[in-house]
Amino acid sequence: MGFVGRARELGELERQLAVVRSGSRADAGVAVLVRGRRRVGKSRLVAELVERSGLPSVTFQAARGAPVAQELALLAEAVADSDLPGADVARGSTPTTLTAALTLLAAALPDDAPSVVVLDEIPWLLEQVDGGAGELQRVWDARLSRKPVLLLLVGSDLAMMERLTAPDQPFYARGTELVLDPLSPAEVAEMTGLGGGAAFDAYLITGGLPLVAQEWEPGEPAADFLRASLASSTSALVVSGTRVLDAEFGEVSLARQVLTAIGGRGERTFSGIQGAARGGPLNAASLTATLRALVDKRVVAVDEPLSSTSAPRNRRYRIADSALRFWLAFVEPALGEVDRARPDLALSRIDRGFAAWRGRAVEPVVRAALHRLLPGAGFADVSAVGGWWTRSNVPEIDLVGAAGASGPVRLVGTVKWRAGTPLRATEVDALAADAVAVPGVTAATPLVGVCPAGVEPGTPLAACWTADDLLGAWRA
Template sequence: MVRFVGRDRELAVLHSLLREVADAAGSGRPGRCLLLRGRRRVGKSSLVETFVHDADAPDVFYTAAGASEAVELAELANAVDQSDLPDRTVFAEAIPGNWSAALRQLASILPEDRTSLVVIDEVPYLMDRVDAFEGVLQRAWDRELSRKPVLLILIGSDLSMMEALGAYGRPFHQRGQEMVLGPLTPAEVATMLDLDPASAFDASLVTGGLPLVCARWRPALTLWDFLSRELADPVSPLLVSAERSLAAEFPDYTYARRVLSVIGSGERTFANIARAAGDLAATTLTRALDALVSKGIVAAELPVSTRPTRARRYRVTDPYLRFWLRFIQPHLPEIERMRGDIALERVREGWTAWRGRAIEPLLRESLARLLPDQALPSAPVVGGYWSRSNQVEIDIVGADHGPVAKQLLFLGSVKWLEQAPFDRHDLLALQRHRAAVTDAPVPLVALSRSGCNVSGLDASYGPEELLAAWRPHPLS
């Protein structure tokens, strides 16, 4: 079983909700509901399974599979039969014919005198396959389930559908508390894998903080040791997790998959993506990009500056998926022929250039979490800047608003190389780029893997400080 690292806060929330149910026993509506969403393979089901195991309450854990309604209802009946609910035999006597009857029947067998747990995993499958499922769920909750001392946990990997489930104007609005489970943070990866700060950032880029992939990285292994072993195993989670997730997310979206591959290969602008994807028509590409952005797989970003611009760029949001699209997907046949050594050499050759850009979003988030400090203020927006011609690119832009800011708070550069510190040439380039976007003496900052050997910066941060930004801060 994958060891839980850094999930203490989420487990505490789940136990707190269960206590709320117990404390509300005897009231008219003691039930509580949690809507838990997160990308595939971040450990949602494992988190809830751990909680259920630790909780002293009867439970039923059902996972939808996208099958026909009859099959899903039979699986629900089987899950109830395998549960420890006191009156579970009711389902064995008569399988309900629809979801309205199933939820009503489930509510009828929940205990009146003690708390219980009901978990429905992969809820988006039901939302997609069952007519008016949200309305059915809302009526069952309002009329039966919420009147029992039960904690109902609804889990889903389709971020947009799970977010819509609790949205304003939808039947289940304001009936459940929402929780978003992200991947392991760089600090959690460092703890789990016993890595120094710089190596922990590398590991986060390759694994994406996915617990299943991280679990294969034995403590203290180097990046190249890990990749050598995983690329030699055709069924390694590093190789197969992305394909399985994409097959579930986009079973019928041929163009979306093609466009995603192009963005993962490094294309960032609309025109270049269209060309690399086979000269896609603008309307076709727009639909594909909209689908990718709505599911949170791709980010559509604008430069942060005081002047509006339409120089939009696209990037893959998940570092692991970005790594997989660049280095693994194109060479899967080769890896399956047991030539992972060739794929490993390609990673070695392209690693420095790929990491230099892939690390930027992660370091921006690190800096946003770190500030304020004695050198720089906190920034509501930490992004980047680029001109349409790409002649001016600034890795770090801190601003009061985004993408169109009223005030720029600081500008910065990322230099993430093992043997090359941030030096005088890097500072001069950053000063030139500052002059291209503002006349104000905006503070300058460097994020460097190997330190700085130049004066003239207002602040600089290395891997240690940036990793510490991901650790919980005690409340004062």
């Protein structure tokens, strides 16, 4: 399969390269910081750019926790083995500081022609060097930025990449930031040849990861894709979650226990997560610190009930990393079965639990779609879309649209994610009865619905969106 789904991001990188080619800026060089979760295709994107450009280039990928001396030697070796005009300057060199290694890199770059430099997983290199960001900034200012080079700094740790360009950091305002998100539901639909609810099933299963989605045969039902993927211990679906987790968390780390409690056991509250860990309840302080770190890394998201009244004590946690949602729930528990060639056991478990899991997992995706669609659907001032619940989850409202956090409530709604039966009038009546408990809701607050099969004729809804309508949110 060819390069799919990254036209916008590739176009942005090509525009930055065009600036380098034109020589129209005071600084000849351009730096771009490319960040995104692991396995979303960052390395593939920059490799595609390098290949299409036809320019001399060098690519170096750092390794997490590797000795600094080894990393600096490998960086010099990558420069020496590249097709940069001055590559020989680095041959046989053993730089002992990051400044020395980057200075060698700068010396290898052409002075009068464009080139491309890719430093992949740059946070892993910088974290090994005291003051590494400062060294990068000094060499960029003094040498690299004076060469016609596109410097691509790539990283998977979102928090560390954001920190690199924070106002109090040395590299602040020295580069353009490009965020690479997982493929959207519409892009997954394009890759898999599916539409409607089936496209969203593919999105939830693949997590929007290109390497997983490209193994989905066009038009293939989800059951067939899962059967083929779980029959192989090397399929992209099986290995993706393991690689994401192993790269960032140890197998027996507290973070892994917390992720398993949330994603594997479906716990959403602090107390539920605390009690679900292996080996007994977790220490509250340790759990608080771990959840904070996972939220900072964008692996876990924390939601609060959305209404005209703030309710921070009623938080709920969910897996935010799309590569891990389905994997933690269904693939990780099946790894042993996959290894002993019993995918039928895993498939049976998925068949029993998928509908209930999907009903919860699709809600954040629905809210993201409506956040895009509502301005054009008569709800121009809705800037926050969430849900609302009580501590006991009775009642629980799937959709709340408000004019900002704790702002006026503009709509409430229900999500019934099923293919064969439209949203019923009785379900809308139940929504109306439950919605009065939401602070800020009145009898005049519009009711809306989401159902892949649509809504029964004559049902009193202000709007109802199907799965195809939601796909349109990412096609506009």
